[in-house]
Amino acid sequence: MLMLSGQAGVGKTALALRAAGEAVRRHWYVKGIYADVGRAAETSAETAVFTALGGLLHSLGVSEPQVAAVADGRVAQYRSVVSALAKRGKPVLVVLDSVSSLAEAEPLLPPHPRNCAVVIGRHRLTGGGLAGACHHALGLFEPSEAVEFVVRALAAADEHDRRAATDPEAVRALSMACGRLPLALDLAVGRLVTDRRMPVPTLADRLQDTPRPSAPEIQVDPVRAVFARCCGRLPAGQARLLRLLSLYPGAHFGAEEAAALGGLPVAEAADVLMELSRARMLAASGPRFGGHRFQGLLWSYATDLAQTEESCTQRKDAVERLLRFHVAATTEADTWLDPAAAPAEGDRFTGVGEAVRWLDEHRPILIESVRTAIALGSHGLAVRLALGLTRYLELRDRTADRMTVLELAASAAHSAGDRGAEAECRRRLGHIHAQSYSASSALPYYGNAMTLFLLAGDGSGAAAVVGDVLALLDRYRARERDTATLIIRYESGLAICRRGGDPAAVAAILDTLGNLHQRTGAHHRAADCHAEALVLREQTHDVDGVAESLANLADAQRVGGDGQNAAANYERAAGLSRDRGDSRREAQAWENLGLVHLRAGRMRPARQAFEHAAEVFNRGGPAQDAERVRGRLRQLRGWGSRRRAVDAARRQTAHAPDSQGVWRASGEGRHEGSAGTGARRPDRADADVSDVPDTDGVIDFAVLWTVADFGLDYGDDTFDDGFGDDSDDSDDFGFDDD
Secondary structure, three states: OEEEEOOOOOOHHHHHHHHHHHHHHOOOOOEEEEEEHHHHOOOOHHHHHHHHHHHHHHHOOOOHHHOOOOHHHHHHHHHHHHHHHHHOOOOEEEEEEOOOOHHHHHHHOOOOOOOEEEEEEOOOOOOHHHOOOEEEEOOOOOHHHHHHHHHHHHHHHOOOOOHHHHOHHHHHHHHHHOOOOHHHHHHHHHHHHHOOOOOHHHHHHHHHHOOOOOOOOHHHHHHHHHHHHHHHOOOHHHHHHHHHHOOOOOOOEOHHHHHHHHOOOHHHHHHHHHHHHHOOOEEEOOOOOOOEEEOOOHHHHHHHHHHHHOOHHHHHHHHHHHHHHHHHHHHHHHHHHOOOOOOOOOOOOOOHHHHHHHHHHHHHHHHHHHHHHHHOOOHHHHHHHHHHHHHHHHHOOOHHHHHHHHHHHHHHHHHHOOHHHHHHHHHHHHHHHHHOOOHHHHHHHHHHHHHHHHHOOOHHHHHHHHHHHHHHHHHHHHHOOOHHHHHHHHHHHHHHHHHHOOHHHHHHHHHHHHHHHHHHOOHHHHHHHHHHHHHHHHHOOOHHHHHHHHHHHHHHHHHOOOHHHHHHHHHHHHHHHHHHOOHHHHHHHHHHHHHHHHHOOEHHHHHHHHHHHHHHHHHHOOHHHHHHHHHHHHHHHHHOOHHHHHHHHHHHHHHOOOOHHHHOOOOOOOOOOOOOOOOOOHHHHOOOOOOOOOOOOEOOHHHHOOOOOOOOOOOOHHHOOOOOOOOOOOOOOOOOOO
């Protein structure tokens, strides 16, 4: 562990990075990682640590979706990764820059003795995780060191430059004017390199004549004096861009960002950046980020210049140009992430990977830019930027960031009176809750989106919300087993879809809602839902839907005791299914019709319906379904006369614990909501049949049997009521108890 301390500008970071690079080059460590904690520390120590851990984990190869969302999780991940590397003989060297407290340093220190950390700060930190660390304090150059620095720097730039060697006294005067501070001397040398005709004494005299600001810390004065002299000698265009670059919200920027801030062509901005870098006003960002960054204290100085030398309107215009660049780049990147979109316009990215990398590097800046756009009153830019980010944030599983930018964008759209944009933001917020299966949270967002789309006259947006609601209810139904809760959610979804004006969607929800009511025993409500769905499907000429609604309506009527209407609807459903070539649904309708007749004691019509069902199943249905119906027919024929049938029914009912004994059945029926397979009516099971009328060929089985309802569940998606598999799908006859 090594601690470097010293005032700003003494070269702490440069020394640490030089030493770290040499250590890695000598293979003492397999990897060197640098984290600048200072920028994040402008908010709080916790934020600084959280942000720095994300960068360290990314540098260690942890992919973005795998990075923990909370600080404690990131600390655990970081310690685990660096410890594992050290144990495998692959130690790492971590450089932590601009650390101001132990609270910032300790979570970032790599465990395991083979790893190493270099902690850089203005003040010496002791105790805690830094106990026993080797401390090295950097100070100002000695007079001889300052002179040597200037001589070497000029010779490195041009071996034929003899200005420093021929006038050592002028070099000494220059070093004193810079306060022997390495950063100030470096900037002064940069001025001499860019202007090879300037004598050293001339620059020294100008620096000594520069007015000193009355700052409390006298050691900063030489730096500001050098800044003032260097910036004063810059061409107007370079000086202006330097000031505007201080408005950039991130630490690293490239030619495109500079061009946006300065309102320049990209090529011209790149040339200006190179000139500023040659003048030591900017430094290279490194291979990970590319581009440039400010030198230490120069960012603060440039910020002061921007506030004093650029008007409020000029600063606002520069930031708006940057926002428009961010919107354009984000939109182009988002197009690459959308597989259904046309090829992206522009040549900023060449593929998905490059677009994602750009978004990864700029994500914090882009999110902050949404807030900046709102603060400037550029609500349209805020909305476009937020919507362009949501697909990427979903890809990276950054739910909190998605919700943040969409809430901000929805507020901005509302302030601007843009109902369509606000509706889209509310809709996407609904998507976030829908993905977590929180229907109670998602449906209000979808409802708000529907209202706003309709007010905006956007029919396609309203139709999209209808599709979202149907998809949400479908996913929610597969997870939620409480029928009462499902009914509440479906009624909420129904209200939204009614406003959307999509009869097919309304009919689909009504059918499922009817099945839900059937589960709870509310047969009349179920019948009302199916009847309304039937009307809607007839209006839209949805023949398949009409057949389905007829079968569902007949089921509800049969269970509710309306056998006459149930029989009529089953016959109609069978006819429609036959016309559509749907043999499975046709056979189901005939079999259910037979059960209706059988319940009413009409033996001959029941036998005829079962024969129709068996015939259809034989033509194209599963063998087990055909065999089941033939079994029904054999059992009916085995009973023979009416009296024998009644006796057989009585014997089976008396000995069977539930209705399964009548048809040798197991499992549940097409709909739930009955008394259950264990329900029994002993007062009817032991009924006296001596006075059963033996006349008109009709036997009232409902009086004798515990079976009050029969229903089929073929376990096939074609007839799926939408509630998943029943507890036992091996039912031979599939009736319910009532």
